[in-house]
Amino acid sequence: MTGTGSGEFARREAEQLRARYTAQYRRSLDDPDGFWLEAARAVEWDRRPRAALDDSDAPLYRWFPDGELNTAHNALDRHVAAGRGDTDALIWDSPVTGSRSRHTYRELRDAVATFAGALRSLGVSRGDRVIIYLPMVPEAVVAMLACARLGAVHSVVFGGFAPKELAARVEDARPTVVVTASCGVEPSRVVEYVPIVREALSTTSHQPDHVVVLQRETARAELRGGERDWAELVSTAEPAGPVTVAATDPLYILYTSGTTGRPKGVVRDTGGHAVALAWSMANVYGIGPGDVWWTASDVGWVVGHSYIVYAPLLVGATTVLFEGKPVGTPDAGAFWRVAAEYGVNALFTAPTAIRAIKRVDPEGAELAHHDLSGLRTLFLAGERLDPQTHHWASERLRVPVIDHWWQTETGWPIAANPRGLAPLPVKPGSATVPMPGWDVRVLDQSGAEQPAGQEGAITVRLPLPPGALPTLWGDDDRFVESYLSRYEGHYLTGDSGYVDSDGYLFVMGRTDDVINVAGHRLSTGAMEAVLAEHPAVAECAVIGVRDELKGQLPRGFVVLKAGAEIAEDRLRDELVAAVRAQIGPVAAFRDVAVVEALPKTRSGKVLRKTMRAIADGRDEPAPSTIEDPEVLTTLRSVLRTAP
Ligand code: COA
Ligand code: AMP
Secondary structure (H helix, E strand, C coil), X not given: CCHHHHHHHHHHHHHHHHHHHHHHHHHHHHCHHHHHHHHHHHCCCCECCCCCEEEEECCEEEECCCCEECHHHHHHHHHHHHHHCCCEEEEEEECCCCEEEEEEHHXXXXXXXXXXXXXXXXXXXXXXXXXXXXXXXXXXXXXXHHHHHHCCEEEECCCCCCHHHXXXXXXXXXXXXXXXXXXXXXXXXXXXXXXXXXXXXXXXXXXXXXXXXXXXXXXXXXXXXXXXXXXXXXXXCCCCCCCCEECCCEEEEEEECCCCCCCEEEEEECHHHXXXXXXXXXXXXXXXXXXXXXXXXXXXXXXXXXXXHHHHHHCCCEEEEECCCCCCCCCCCHHHHHHHHCCCCEEEECHHHHHHHHHHCXXXXXXXHCCCCCCCEEEECCCCCCHHHHHHHHHHHCCCEEECECCCCCCCCCEECCCCCCCCCCCCCCCEXXXXXXXXXXXXXXXXXXXXXXXXXXXXECCCCCCCCCCECCCHHHHHXXXXXXXXXXXXXXXXXXXCCCCCEEEEEECCCEEEECCEEEEHHHHHHHHHCCCCEEEEEEEEEEECCCEEEEEEEEEECCCCCXXXXXXXXXXXXXXXXXXXXXXXXXXXXXXXXXXXXXXXCECHHHHHHHHCCCCCCCCCCECCHHHXXXXXXXXXXXX
16 A cells, blocks of 8 residues: 555544544434433343433533442343453552452452341441541452442541541531451551541540441551450351442442532432443443453542442453552562563553663663563543653553543543543543533633633533532532532533643643642642631731642641741651641641732632742732732732742
């Protein structure tokens, strides 16, 4: 074939793929019932839904209102019944403890049924909440699926949060049981979980009936009255079968940072979630039965919920659970070792993890020691993927590197490159195109749609597709107020960005006080609340500034109360310690400056956006609404100075 001929062939093929994607996308918006009822066939229902969308309570929408199912049955039992019981479901690799294990689908089903029986013996039944505060161990997956089996609602809390954050979640979710472990293992230290749970529960008005503790050999816990040993409980438990629930019943609550100190309890329903995740696994990630899939994240985040636990098991793939870090456990080859050892077909992680590896091993020399021939794709999400990291990963790994964009609220990608359905050309810096059901609109302040190339607020026209949050736990009003009230008929993502002339979406950053530190979503508002409690602090602001490794890092600015007598160093240490104690080490809050005043508008609003822009090196002029331009002039040099 001539060069022109092969060019023509490639062009036509690209057009066909684009048309295939467009046809699916259009159908999902024009005929959502038809599209999603067809997608629902990938799930085994106890009662097959006859309708997809229920809009009778708009702007609150429900999916599959008359459907009934059980998610644990779909993730486990159905694969065993289909003769795949001996296939690996879960591979655990823990360099921090030097352990590893495998569970086949049958073994995982049995472990889940037994732990579900144990939870039932403690009084947990359909609709009850269970808080899971566990490190990256197989029992975290078992506990989540055991709740799903009983129709109970789990709420997993990330291990890097402090007791106060755990307490806020206990108070809101009001769990019957808290499941925890004696410890988690970080490279630099052993984190004892039981004292954290005790401290949290010493402050909450709600008390769970039981605390279940998984004893780990690294550091066993001395149990007190009311605390039950996981191993003892399961040794006498009767296995429990899957409980049929309504598709609209909650499967889990996952708390995420909002703009205030009070976390938002994102609710995930049962039916929509199963359907959307199964669709995404096949069509976005191109993964099905027999594939080995690895998401290097944490079960405490949405990425872990959707793509360590539920999605790979719903489609009968093998999922890898990794208790380690990209570097230092023991080296920058850890990811490549795991991928090679288990024949991983696709890896999903956060850009930060790749930046961490690149920093330690810039040439990618570690790759030479591992056979990655099984790896087909690297998926990255959780924060903006900078083009340098994109190029580094694609050049070293020689597989497509796929950026995709989503949020705790959405549960699965809003925008992605649908590798399974129709691989589209990759544009570094773009999350590619909206996925079915996501009617993405970029709006200006007045709500008018922005033309191609113009940045604005990224919104999604209602209804959101299956899998997205139907509401916030126990608080429809807060759901409507936080997400649906800024632009009528639209969900506000909180991100800004633009769509280019090819329809590719570029996500540029948050428009609110949410920051992203090493792929961890945090609220600067929550950090400000901690700083403001200090007796010497009159006013404060926390902003997220760009960081080469972690994407963003928080920086605090405090104004002292008149007459406050405290050495700046001491104040700084106290504030850093307070954020660590009240939010957790994961906040990575280490930098706080004492300043004369904060720049404000005439109505008294701190100009955080302007401060952020200056700190990131952009030449931001003072807005016309500024009260005293001098304050900003003085602050400019502080902001520009790296800590
Ligand atoms: N339990 C307890 N503490 C935890 C924790 C957990 N599960 N996870 C993190 N922490 C602690 C760390 O020990 C550290 O504490 P320290 O201040 O005492 O050192 C602090 O929180 C910050 O941790 P981390 O953000 O992990 O930074 P790091 O410098 O230890 O490691 C990276 C940097 C890039 C290696 C790491 O952030 C990483 O792997 N990021 C990928 C993130 C990810 O998967 N995100 C999920 C979204 S997809
Ligand atoms: P979380 O809810 O923790 O998943 O965080 C969601 C937020 O992370 C989004 O609102 C974005 O600000 C950011 N984010 C996630 N993925 C991407 C991406 N691919 N590109 C840019 N930002 C992203």
